[in-house]
Structure formats: C-alpha cells, structure tokens
Amino acid sequence: MDTTQDTRKKEPRTELPRIGGRVLPAGCPSRALLGDITSKWGVLVLVGLSEGPRRWSDLRHGIDGISEKMLAQTLRTLETDGLVARDAKPVVPPYVEYSLTGDGAEVTALLLPLLDWVQAHVSQGRTTAFPG
Amino acid sequence: MDTTQDTRKKEPRTELPRIGGRVLPAGCPSRALLGDITSKWGVLVLVGLSEGPRRWSDLRHGIDGISEKMLAQTLRTLETDGLVARDAKPVVPPYVEYSLTGDGAEVTALLLPLLDWVQAHVSQGRTTAFPG
DNA sequence: CAGCATCCGCTTCGATACTG
DNA sequence: CAGTATCGAAGCGGATGCTG
Numbered sequence: 001m002d003t004t005q006d007t008r009k010k011e012p013r014t015e016l017p018r019i020g021g022r023v024l025p026a027g028c029p030s031r032a033l034l035g036d037i038t039s040k041w042g043v044l045v046l047v048g049l050s051e052g053p054r055r056w057s058d059l060r061h062g063i064d065g066i067s068e069k070m071l072a073q074t075l076r077t078l079e080t081d082g083l084v085a086r087d088a089k090p091v092v093p094p095y096v097e098y099s100l101t102g103d104g105a106e107v108t109a110l111l112l113p114l115l116d117w118v119q120a121h122v123s124q125g126r127t128t129a130f131p132g
Numbered sequence: 133m134d135t136t137q138d139t140r141k142k143e144p145r146t147e148l149p150r151i152g153g154r155v156l157p158a159g160c161p162s163r164a165l166l167g168d169i170t171s172k173w174g175v176l177v178l179v180g181l182s183e184g185p186r187r188w189s190d191l192r193h194g195i196d197g198i199s200e201k202m203l204a205q206t207l208r209t210l211e212t213d214g215l216v217a218r219d220a221k222p223v224v225p226p227y228v229e230y231s232l233t234g235d236g237a238e239v240t241a242l243l244l245p246l247l248d249w250v251q252a253h254v255s256q257g258r259t260t261a262f263p264g
Numbered sequence: 265c266a267g268c269a270t271c272c273g274c275t276t277c278g279a280t281a282c283t284g
Numbered sequence: 285c286a287g288t289a290t291c292g293a294a295g296c297g298g299a300t301g302c303t304g
Binding site: 055056057060068069071072088093094095096 | 285286287288289
C-alpha cells in the first residue's frame with residue numbers, strides 16, 4: 001500500500017531492535033503486511049473466506065458491521081497482498097466471487113485458532129469492561 | 133455468550149452473522165478483545181514479552197517505532213484484558229516489569245506462528261526493496 | 265526511570281449518493 | 285449486484301512537557 005520510504009531522518013542508532021528474538025524494523029514490508037492481516041476488518045474478511053469462495057453480498061451480510069467502503073477497501077488490500085483472489089464473471093447481473101489464495105489459506109489457518117481462543121475466552125464470562 | 137439486549141444505539145437487524153462457521157456480532161466483547169490483541173502495537177508488545185518479563189525501557193527500545201504514549205496505552209489495555217501483568221518494585225529508581233499472564237502466553241503462542249509466516253513470506257523477495 | 269497530560273495533524277471509518 | 289466517489293466526524297497516534 002504505502003511503503004513509505006523512510007530515510008532515517010536523525011536516528012543515529014546502530015542496533016537492531018529485537019522483539020521475541022525477531023527483528024521487525026519500523027517501516028519494513030512485514031509491518032505493512034502484518035498490519036493488513038491483523039487490521040480490524042482484514043482478519044474478519046479472511047476468516048469469512050476460510051470455508052470457501054464467497055460473493056460480495058455474502059461477505060457484506062456475513063461480516064456484521066462492515067460498511068461497503070471498508071469491505072471494498074479491505075478486499076482490495078488483501079488482493080494486492082496476494083492473499084485473496086477476485087473472480088468476476090461477465091454476466092448480466094454482476095457475479096463476483098472472492099476466495100483465498102494459497103498464501104491466504106496459510107495465513108487464515110494461523111488466524112482461526114486465535115479467533116477460537118478469543119471466543120472461548122470471552123465465553124468464560126471473564127471480560128467485564130464492554131457494554132456491547 | 134452475551135447477546136443480552138445489546139441495543140444501546142440502533143440495531144434494526146440482529147441476524148446471525150456467521151463468518152467461517154463462527155458468530156462474531158459487532159459490538160460484542162470478542163470483537164473488542166480481538167481488536168486489542170491484533171492492534172497495531174498490541175501484537176508487537178505481546179511478542180515482545182514472549183521470551184520473558186521485560187522492563188519498560190526494554191520494551192520502549194525493543195519495539196521499533198513505538199511512542200511512550202502508545203506503549204503505555206497498549207500495556208494498560210492488555211493489562212485490563214488480563215493478558216499482561218504489571219509488577220512495580222518500590223525502589224528508588226523506579227523498576228517496573230511487565231510479563232505475560234497465563235492467558236497472555238496462550239494468545240502469544242498463537243501469534244508467533246503468524247509473525248514467523250509474515251516474515252518468511254516477505255523474505256521470499258516479493259515486496260519492494262527493503263532488506264530489513 | 266516510568267509514566268501521565270495536552271495539543272493537534274492525519275488517517276480511518278461511516279453515511280450517503282451515484283455508476284455500470 | 286457490485287462496486288466507486290465524496291464528505292465530514294471520530295479517534296489514532298506522535299511530539300512535547302511535566303511529575304514522582
């Protein structure tokens with residue numbers, strides 16, 4: 001998306017920032033991709049496609065609370081990242097299907113356990129501070 | 133589950149939004165918790181604590197690009213969610229250590245594979261120029 | 265050292281309207 | 285049905301300054 005070319009303004013730092021034994025410098029592509037995947041709607045769209053191809057309207061109604069703008073934007077971003085494939089059939093009533101690519105399926109497979117954990121955890125009646 | 137008369141604003145349609153065979157209604161606690169975990173800095177803070185307790189300054193320098201405000205805010209949010217524990221030692225030079233709770237460790241364990249996948253995927257020379 | 269308070273730009277997001 | 289375009293509000297997030 002952006003990939004802002006950050007040209008080290010005035011940061012005479014020489015050490016590499018490590019988190020969890022990993023290196024994820026600010027402004028590197030991994031940060032951007034991670035951001036797309038873990039974005040508010042990104043994760044929900046990916047999971048929404050985890051069971052198979054879905055049409056635009058299916059996603060629109062299946063993902064509660066998403067607006068058309070955000071759905072379009074998220075799908076486009078994920079498509080650019082190579083995680084989602086778009087298949088538009090040239091028929092009179094427009095028929096567009098979205099599906100996960102191989103990469104998208106891999107990521108989503110890693111995302112699903114997280115979703116399940118969150119749901120299971122909340123169900124245990126632990127979270128308090130949200131009116132909903 | 134909650135779904136306890138959630139209509140504080142306007143909820144004309146409260147159907148069964150299913151994504152990936154799961155139900156995650158907008159405004160439910162799972163959405164909020166998921167948002168905290170997958171937020172821009174949330175995931176990085178959790179991973180930063182994955183190897184053991186860390187001090188404030190360690191996190192501040194270890195997580196490239198994070199500001200003091202965001203670090204404090206993220207830590208506080210994760211603490212409220214019960215994922216991070218704060219241990220302030222009453223010594224003259226303030227010594228505060230943050231660590232993962234049991235729940236936090238579980239979530240982070242699910243997060244790490246995702247981080248690894250993203251890094252590995254980007255490293256395959258797909259994106260624009262950026263070594264690290 | 266470990267924060268919190270304030271200002272404020274800039275992105276994100278939702279609502280609405282319009283197109284093929 | 286499947287989007288695109290535009291606008292304005294909300295809040296995310298950074299810089300700075302202050303406290304214990």
